[in-house]
Amino acid sequence: MRIALFLAAVFAAAVALTALGVSAQESLRSYVIVGDAIPDSLTGEAGDAARGRAIVANRSVGLCLLCHRAPIPEERFQGDLAPDLAGAGARWSEGQLRLRLVDASRLNADTIMPPYYRLDHLQRVARNFAGKPILTARQIEDVVAYLASLKE
Amino acid sequence: MRKLSVALGLATVFLASLAMAQAGKDQRRSGYQDMGPTLQKMQDDDTANPAMLYVQAGEALWTQKAGAADKSCADCHSAGSMKGVAARYPAIPPGGDRPVDLEGRINLCRTEHQKAAPFGAESEQMLDLSAYVALQSRGMPIAPPNDPRLAAFRMHGGQLFKGREGQLNLSCANCHDDNAGKKLGGATIPQAHPTGYPIYRLEWQALGSLKRRLRNCMIGMRAEPFDEDSEDYIDLELYLMDRARGMTMDAPAVRP
Numbered sequence: 592m593r594i595a596l597f598l599a600a601v602f603a604a605a606v607a608l609t610a611l612g613v614s615a616q617e618s619l620r621s622y623v624i625v626g627d628a629i630p631d632s633l634t635g636e637a638g639d640a641a642r643g644r645a646i647v648a649n650r651s652v653g654l655c656l657l658c659h660r661a662p663i664p665e666e667r668f669q670g671d672l673a674p675d676l677a678g679a680g681a682r683w684s685e686g687q688l689r690l691r692l693v694d695a696s697r698l699n700a701d702t703i704m705p706p707y708y709r710l711d712h713l714q715r716v717a718r719n720f721a722g723k724p725i726l727t728a729r730q731i732e733d734v735v736a737y738l739a740s741l742k743e
Numbered sequence: 744m745r746k747l748s749v750a751l752g753l754a755t756v757f758l759a760s761l762a763m764a765q766a767g768k769d770q771r772r773s774g775y776q777d778m779g780p781t782l783q784k785m786q787d788d789d790t791a792n793p794a795m796l797y798v799q800a801g802e803a804l805w806t807q808k809a810g811a812a813d814k815s816c817a818d819c820h821s822a823g824s825m826k827g828v829a830a831r832y833p834a835i836p837p838g839g840d841r842p843v844d845l846e847g848r849i850n851l852c853r854t855e856h857q858k859a860a861p862f863g864a865e866s867e868q869m870l871d872l873s874a875y876v877a878l879q880s881r882g883m884p885i886a887p888p889n890d891p892r893l894a895a896f897r898m899h900g901g902q903l904f905k906g907r908e909g910q911l912n913l914s915c916a917n918c919h920d921d922n923a924g925k926k927l928g929g930a931t932i933p934q935a936h937p938t939g940y941p942i943y944r945l946e947w948q949a950l951g952s953l954k955r956r957l958r959n960c961m962i963g964m965r966a967e968p969f970d971e972d973s974e975d976y977i978d979l980e981l982y983l984m985d986r987a988r989g990m991t992m993d994a995p996a997v998r999p
Contacts, residue, residue, distance in 0.1 A: 654911070656928060657927050668926075668930075669928070703921075705913070713910065714966075717965045718967055723910075
């Protein structure tokens with residue numbers, strides 16, 4: 592009975608979303624930039640640092656280690672195109688880290704750091720990634736929580 | 744007095760060009776130079792280079808009659824006549840108005856002279872024949888033709904190289920001009936000189952074309968690859984070959 596109700600709710604939600612033309616995709620949440628930071632959580636909740644570490648370590652989810660080193664010793668092949676993430680939480684506030692993930696090009700127009708939570712001004716995005724940000728709002732918050740924990 | 748200033752001028756020009764020659768020492772490196780000694784040895788030793796098996800198959804194809812014309816490549820081209828050909832493609836074929844790559848040229852011979860069906864872009868036969876032809880340019884400098892009609896296509900290729908694309912919003916130049924030599928994950932980023940195609944890539948465990956290599960990079964950027972028969976690949980290849988002008992061909996190469 593409970594399950595049936597739950598399924599009905601999911602179904603109704605899917606119908607509502609389709610009606611809005613959003614289909615099953617997450618549309619971007621709005622955020623406010625203050626100075627060089629996004630002070631407020633995108634989800635309204637704090638992220639989970641352990642989940643964030645797993646995202647950063649994963650080469651097909653976060654992709655961070657392609658370019659950055661991070662204090663994740665079990666991952667052997669770490670890139671060197673970008674600053675070491677060790678100590679990122681000492682150098683930057685959570686809000687500053689959030690903007691750097693969401694859209695680093697706001698701070699440096701020529702950056703090669705991909706815009707993890709932006710959909711506009713992108714060309715030829717592969718069909719299977721079109722219309723999706725690289726990370727979801729919740730994943731961004733998890734990574735922010737992990738980076739903020741890197742104090743040295 | 745006039746003589747003196749001319750002499751001084753000449754001396755300055757001479758010194759300046761000397762300085763330029765020293766400062767401008769060619770900084771280009773091929774993918775071969777970026778590999779470790781084990782892989783370099785594998786490429787250099789024809790009995791160890793897996794691409795040579797494809798070359799052998801290509802040599803057999805070269806003399807095999809095909810199509811309604813019942814002609815082989817060897818019926819029209821003498822032995823050794825393919826020397827330097829791979830080093831100058833893409834080029835505009837006689838009577839044509841836009842460039843084709845080496846594979847496209849091979850298919851023109853298939854359809855026009857042999858009256859046979861073209862080979863698929865990544866087909867075994869195409870790889871075999873292009874490896875056989877490319878080997879004959881080994882050791883030669885890359886020498887794109889001085890055909891003014893190519894300029895516009897090459898320029899378009901340069902725009903494709905420098906433009907950002909994909910979900911990761913990167914350009915080819917971001918990696919291959921600005922960050923070559925650095926580590927992307929475990930891989931050293933090469934300067935992307937197309938000296939060795941088709942290549943035997945260990946990761947593929949097979950011979951593959953330049954198109955396949957470019958498609959791999961586009962997938963890495965999470966960009967939608969060009970369609971298999973898209974002219975964009977040819978334009979990009981024209982740009983890459985010009986960028987590598989004078990570098991030594993090492994096809995068929997081995998890459999990690």
